[in-house]
Amino acid sequence: MNVTEVFSKINVELKDKLQFLDDKPEENLESTIKALWLAAAGLPVSAEKAGNVSLPELNEDQLKKLNKLIDFRLKNIPLAYITQRQSFMGIEFKADKRALIPRKETEILGKKALELSHIITKSKGNAIVFDVCCGAGNLGISISCLNTKCKVYASDISEEAVALTRENIELLTQNEQVKVFKSDLFSEFESNKFHGKIDLIVCNPPYISSAKVVKMNPEISSNEPVLAFDGGMLGVKIIQKLIADSPRFLAPQGWLVFEVGVGQGDFVIKLLQKTLIFQKINSTTDNSGNVRVVFAQKSPLLN
Ligand SMILES: C[S@@+](CC[C@H](N)C(=O)[O-])C[C@H]1O[C@@H](n2cnc3c(N)ncnc32)[C@H](O)[C@@H]1O
Numbered sequence: 001m002n003v004t005e006v007f008s009k010i011n012v013e014l015k016d017k018l019q020f021l022d023d024k025p026e027e028n029l030e031s032t033i034k035a036l037w038l039a040a041a042g043l044p045v046s047a048e049k050a051g052n053v054s055l056p057e058l059n060e061d062q063l064k065k066l067n068k069l070i071d072f073r074l075k076n077i078p079l080a081y082i083t084q085r086q087s088f089m090g091i092e093f094k095a096d097k098r099a100l101i102p103r104k105e106t107e108i109l110g111k112k113a114l115e116l117s118h119i120i121t122k123s124k125g126n127a128i129v130f131d132v133c134c135g136a137g138n139l140g141i142s143i144s145c146l147n148t149k150c151k152v153y154a155s156d157i158s159e160e161a162v163a164l165t166r167e168n169i170e171l172l173t174q175n176e177q178v179k180v181f182k183s184d185l186f187s188e189f190e191s192n193k194f195h196g197k198i199d200l201i202v203c204n205p206p207y208i209s210s211a212k213v214v215k216m217n218p219e220i221s222s223n224e225p226v227l228a229f230d231g232g233m234l235g236v237k238i239i240q241k242l243i244a245d246s247p248r249f250l251a252p253q254g255w256l257v258f259e260v261g262v263g264q265g266d267f268v269i270k271l272l273q274k275t276l277i278f279q280k281i282n283s284t285t286d287n288s289g290n291v292r293v294v295f296a297q298k299s300p301l302l303n
Contacts, residue, residue: 003055006063007033010070017074021217023103026087027079036073039083040066047079048087076219089114089142094168098160100228102138105286106204109259109293110139112284113202114146116255116295120199121149127199129153130249132185133238135228137165137178139202144177150200155183158227185238186245198249203242203258209235235261239268247277250298257295265291272296 001009010033020027026048034050040062045053058066072082078101080086086095088102089110095101113129120127126149131140134154144152154169156162165180181188208229214221216229231237239260246256256278260268265283269291272281278296286292 003057006058007037007055010066014070014074019076019219021219023105024079024101025104032073032079035079035083035085036069037066040069044083044085046083046085046087046092049085049092076222078219078223081223086136086138088138089146091138091142091145091172093136093138093141094164094171095136096164097223097225098164099135099156099158100161100224102136105292106139106259108284108286109202109204109257110142112293112295113139113200113257114143116257117143117147117150117200120255121147124199125149126151128197128251130155130186130189130198130201130203132156132183132201132203132242133205134165134180135161135204137168137180139204140178141165141168141172143202144173148177150177152178153189153194154178154180155185155188156180157182157184158225160225161228185241186249189249194249196249197251199251199254201242201246201250201254201256201258203256205231205238205242205258207231207235207239207259207261207264209233231261236264236267236271239264240271243268243271243275247275247298252298253300254298255295256298257293259292260294262290262292265294268294 031047031051035047037055038045041056069082080095080101086093086102117127129150129152131154134156137154140152140154144150154165162180162182169178206229210230213230272278279299281296283291284293
């Protein structure tokens with residue numbers, strides 16, 4: 001059988017067996033089979049990229065491997081953990097169970113943060129950026145690749161996530177433009193080197209309430225680290241700490257930008273207003289009109 005015939009046969013076999021999650025819109029029957037096929041051929045790419053790559057013929061061993069990878073997927077192992085690749089902001093990241101799989105919806109945050117970074121580097125020439133709760137390092141690394149005038153400090157409380165970020169830094173960046181640290185939010189940065197010096201803080205924090213975390217789809221809850229989701233009883237524990245602590249690190253007129261869960265926008269905006277430290281408090285919505293990103297600038301009068 002040739003490539004087209006094998007592909008069609010697998011397509012028919014899997015049509016009613018695979019499930020796809022709303023928060024991974026890039027995954028469908030065709031992109032999944034293509035990504036698994038390319039991984040079996042030793043050419044791993046993300047589901048997003050697989051759509052544009054033509055499939056090579058597979059030898060007998062590679063066909064066996066493809067069947068094994070299909071079995072993993074049918075057992076609900078996330079596609080990105082099988083291929084070890086996930087696209088974010090057009091960049092191919094290494095992904096594995098050490099950290100959350102970067103989501104398409106987080107590109108709303110990535111794009112806003114990149115836009116703010118360009119505003120800063122246009123006026124100052126360069127920018128110092130924090131990516132806290134960095135996971136696989138996707139936000140900080142994509143900002144550094146797409147705005148080379150940024151120096152990025154990434155951090156995460158999970159040692160495993162930090163190790164994965166380090167591998168993505170080696171894979172995707174040059175010139176020590178991105179560094180990563182294990183840190184409980186800002187704890188490793190409490191020094192004069194960082195206080196009042198940061199131009200942009202970007203964060204995709206855990207923001208799902210503990211009660212909802214246990215009810216998540218098993219593909220997520222059985223595979224991705226719970227630490228990436230659990231935002232405490234009301235879901236906003238880390239966000240509250242982020243808003244309280246970031247002014248200490250932001251330079252005057254520095255920006256804080258972060259992702260929020262659906263329905264959290266109004267509450268979070270009020271929290272920012274209450275501090276009397278931030279100005280230009282604003283938000284970005286998704287295609288359904290939900291606030292998904294909140295951003296604010298530290299007042300120029302505060303040190
Ligand atoms: C929603 S994931 C975001 C990962 C990545 N930035 C992204 O956008 O795909 C949240 C991350 O926050 C980390 N985290 C949870 N609590 C933390 C804390 N107190 N301090 C630092 N990182 C934390 C988790 O380990 C996880 O990697």
